[in-house]
Amino acid sequence: MTSQPIAPRPSTPPTTPTAEQEVVGICRDLLRIDTSNYGNGEGPGERRAAELVAGLLTDVGLEVELFESEPGRTSVVTRLEGTDPTRPALVLHGHTDVVPAAAADWSVDPFGGEEIDGLLWGRGAVDMKDMDAMILSVVRQMVREGRRPARDVVVAFFADEEAGGVRGAQWAVRHRPELFEGATEAISEVGGFSVEVGGRRAYLLQTAEKGLAWLRLVADGRAGHGSQVNAENAVTELAAAVARIGRHPWPYTLTPTVERLLRGVSDLTGLPFDGEDPAAVDALVAALGPAAKFVGATVRHTSNPTQLDAGYKANVIPGRAEATVDVRLLPGHEEEGMATLRELAGPAVRIEPIHQDTALEVPFSGDLVDSMVASLLAEDPGAAVLPYTLSGGTDNKSLSRLGITGYGFAPLRLPADLDFSGMFHGVDERVPTESLRFGTRVLDRLLNDC
Incomplete structure (x- = not known):
């Protein structure tokens, strides 16, 4: 196991791109790193992805810790200081690994990060490098603008989620629990995306898995x-x-x-x-x-x-x-x-x-849920927000061992005919670029209010 703090770089000039302007590029760069997790203990590419993530965070002046459970199984954590230090912290987390992709089955190179007709294609486009990019772009924008979230936010990017998190979030919870000190709630993947129900757009907020x-x-x-x-x-x-x-x-x-x-x-x-x-x-x-x-x-x-x-x-x-x-x-x-x-x-x-x-089920109520719902409706008035259960699992399972209540909230407004859920671990993963931009707006609102 290795662990190394990374010193912040000087802040970038105020003329740098906004979150909406750079989220697609960040997602594309992540998609072009093959972080396939075969479940055999190897994580090729996770180190490269972690270094990219760490660089994007230190570039705006954040102090980042990059650590490994085993050589190459690399995770990244930083902490944003909130405006109200009396409130419990929030964990905002993603994972950088993906399930393997057989190139012969795909219409495009699964690790090409191609943008075609307003869609960004590649393994991880929906699970979950889209959310990783939204987190990174929003955090970068907030720091550049000198804005602080409503409370402390622990930002984490874990290795090994696709093999149960043993070498990622589980390892961090067991060996580095101090990184999550004071945190009581968490937000991660597979929730906050839209579907059409009865002619009305509804967002599914994940409250159970x-x-x-x-x-x-x-x-x-x-x-x-x-x-x-x-x-x-x-x-x-x-x-x-x-x-x-x-x-x-x-x-x-x-x-x-x-x-x-x-x-x-x-x-x-x-x-x-x-x-x-x-x-x-x-x-x-x-x-x-x-x-x-x-x-x-x-x-x-x-x-x-x-x-x-x-x-x-x-x-x-x-x-x-x-x-x-x-x-x-x-x-x-x-x-x-x-x-x-x-x-x-x-x-x-x-x-x-x-x-x-473990299975998880948490309330569809409380201040954080209210903030997630309000952030969505501010960008999409008239929509409905409903709770749902995820049939798979997330790294919220690991964080629950620290008493942290986890939700799935990767906000995306999607075309009604896009089989978004069917692309998880499927062929020809792709996400609309406009959905990524929508997600940055919602996430930015949430961090200001949560």
Whole structure:
């Protein structure tokens, strides 16, 4: 582990670009750094991205700390002094790593950072170098103009979020908790983006996220010749368990956040709300358009088999077979979900955790929520703002271990026909450049008021 403070550079002249003017360029520069995280402990490019981030912050006179959990797994933190030192601090955070991209599947170079027809393309354009760029451009503008946020703001850019944050936010929370001293709330990714509901623009503010459980299923059997009768075939036992888990019809379970979202959709569309009727729930979810896939995964647990591993030769029955399952559990229902998984696996298959993390659910109320809503509506009067649950996870899970309440708020006003949520970890990620500029305006308002 290494840690090194970086001294601030002299402040730049007042004629430098505004946040709106430079956010696209910053995002483009980040997209052109391949920070693919393969989940194997390596983070190529994270160091380069961290150095770019640190340079942009020190360029305006901020003192920055750049630290590593392991060589190359680099995170960056700085702190802005607020106007009211009596108030608890806010953590404004992003991550610089991205999931891998197969270039052959893309219409453009996934690490080219190309701007085409008002859209910026590249792996990370929606997850989450867009928000990283908005944070950087707004912070730079505030410092250049001599403005301070309403309270202390810890600005952090973590490594390794796409592999659960073990070498990023989790490591920082365990080994450098003093960096977040006095912080009680946090803002990060996957919230604050717009969808069209009932002919009206609505922004989905993330107030909950499902729990994460990457699980290994293991079946031990009796190895033998492939031509023999074998009642203890590990592959057979494993295959049956995988099929049961993958096909299990998890019942609909509406958490408080999901229920409030669907009631809001009902108000906007006139569709009836009945939490006991799956068809009524499905109709309300479908009314969210491109975001329906995101939200549809939050009305119940999900369990998707993702990997299989068994055997080494066609005529040899292996003594062991393994599979990996990606399980996402609803807040408040994790234990019952795990109990069901053990039952589905059966007595011949054991479950081993690979990586697990907590589910989160926080109030859609309070001063910070009021400020986020007001900042959005100031830039888009007449819109609605609704809470929602994220089917994936964020580094807010790690910060919650310090008692920090986290929200997803990367504000973007999007075209109604853009399948924004479908591009997370997908092909041809892209974000409208005007959406980035909108986000800087909203974020700037928020930091002045939060």
